[in-house]
Amino acid sequence: MDSTFQSSMQSTMIQATGLTHYYGPFPAIQDVNFDVRRGEILGFLGPNGAGKTTTMRILTGYMPPTRGTVTLDGYDVVEKSLEARRRIGYLPETVPLYTEMTVTSYLKYMGTLRGMPPKLIKGRTDDAVGLCHLEDYRKTIIGKLSKGFRQRVGIAQAIMHEPEVLVLDEPTIGIDPIQVVETRRLIEDLGKSQTVVLSSHILPEVSMICERVLIINEGKIVAEDTPKNLAEGLQGVERLEIEIGGPVTDVLPALRKIRGVSRVTHRSLTQKELYTVHVESGKDIRDEISKAVISSGWRLLSMQTVGMSLEEIFLKLTTHEDL
Amino acid sequence: MRTAQAVAWKEIQVYFSNPTAYIVGMMFLALSGFFFARDLNDPFPQASLENFFYGANIVLILIAPALTMRLMAEEQKLGTIELLLTSPVRDWEVIIGKYIASFVFLIATVSLTLYYTVLLYVFASPDPGPIYSGYLGLALYGGAALAIGLLCSTLTSNQIVAAVVAMGILLVMFFADLASDNIGGTASTIISEISIRSHFDDFDRGVIDTKHVVYYLSVIAFFLFMSIRALESRRWR
Structure with missing residues (x-):
């Protein structure tokens, strides 16, 4: 049986149907359909401006689609937004951080916003700091960190509440090659227990990490496959x-x-x-x-x-x- | 509610660790102190804070927007609003949390002027009534000004725009009763009732009239409600 056929039989975590979004008169994405199975690592691959960030923003409930629906663990991200948002860890493309806070105070703040019980926050902050190798920068003001370290802080805040779904928009952009390797390993580890949706414009990156890839171009999904089969698409x-x-x-x-x-x-x-x-x-x-x-x-x-x-x-x- | 507390606590920390807030607080103290001192230099000085409260009203038109301009505008500028709005946080929790933080900082600043009262008690025997009612009125007036400032900050990602628009709204509301003199009839009454200043007079005289308390609380409620709506509307823009 075909692998994608099997996937549709298993429980789905995210289901997007007919997603369309307009910025003014311009369609950013048009009739995007996909689903993500529980525990899967799904990659969005596409050139810049293809509609990856728009799709991620709709997934996370940041903005509603002009048309179409997304359900996350059965909850509609627009209608049951709060329930859907409880299950999400999100790293936006721009890695927005409060530059005047220290790394740990920021992580604790984000943990509280994500509704973590106070008892858990301390321990999970340490875990996230450890996983993202930020041990030496706990008390550093975020504004003084380099781009690469800010990216790690961004990932730390996304994973610290152990969300069921992790949405990462260009998680390895702007960081140095060694960190890129570490970040990919981290995402692979997280993908063993969590559902991960990530976007990238780098082909090898997606083929290394993801179990399944959606190729998006000019707002439309043009291919959906496993990385192995994608090579075939090139021939x-x-x-x-x-x-x-x-x-x-x-x-x-x-x-x-x-x-x-x-x-x-x-x-x-x-x-x-x-x-x-x-x-x-x-x-x-x-x-x-x-x-x-x-x-x-x-x-x-x-x-x-x-x-x-x-x-x-x-x-x-x-x-x-x-x- | 816990998230509203977390937002408030975080913003309070920012206020107290940020030079801007201290400069704004210092300006408030210097200017309102000037009004207090002017009273004392009067040939026949009164042991009251009447002039200080009047001055504080004017100064708050400049100070309140300066305190609130950062609250939501910066989130939009930095993009942190994207994380805020994708966290399981209700829109009202964000707005109320931010509002409480600005109110706490304002009250902390205003409470530093309590030493004027101490001075009055040391050198004279003031009537305590107008002092109590005046401070209550100032807290309500300040609260209303902050709510207006917060709405402006929610509507833009530009802090300067937020501050200027809030100052404009406050000035119009402050002088509304002067404009009402030129108009007759019901319109005149309505416009003068909108005035944020005319409702303060009774507090300054030592009268706590429910009407005025309700007015300020309504202004606060209205502008906070509008802020929550403005934040919600961000999702649809």
């Missing part, structure tokens, strides 16, 4: 997005049997079964697919080739880094 494989009305367990094998199909993934949306068919390059198999679907008595509801090729998007990404 000129074309894709078809198909909506079929029929039993998933029968449709999947039937699609895979068609000649020229290299791989099929499946997503369940509300009242929608979407299949992404990866086609060996140079072949047009739309005829075969429609025949197969119709002859089995299922309904072919939509079929489209995916617009922009992954290669073009990857060109805009940071595809390598010098470590």
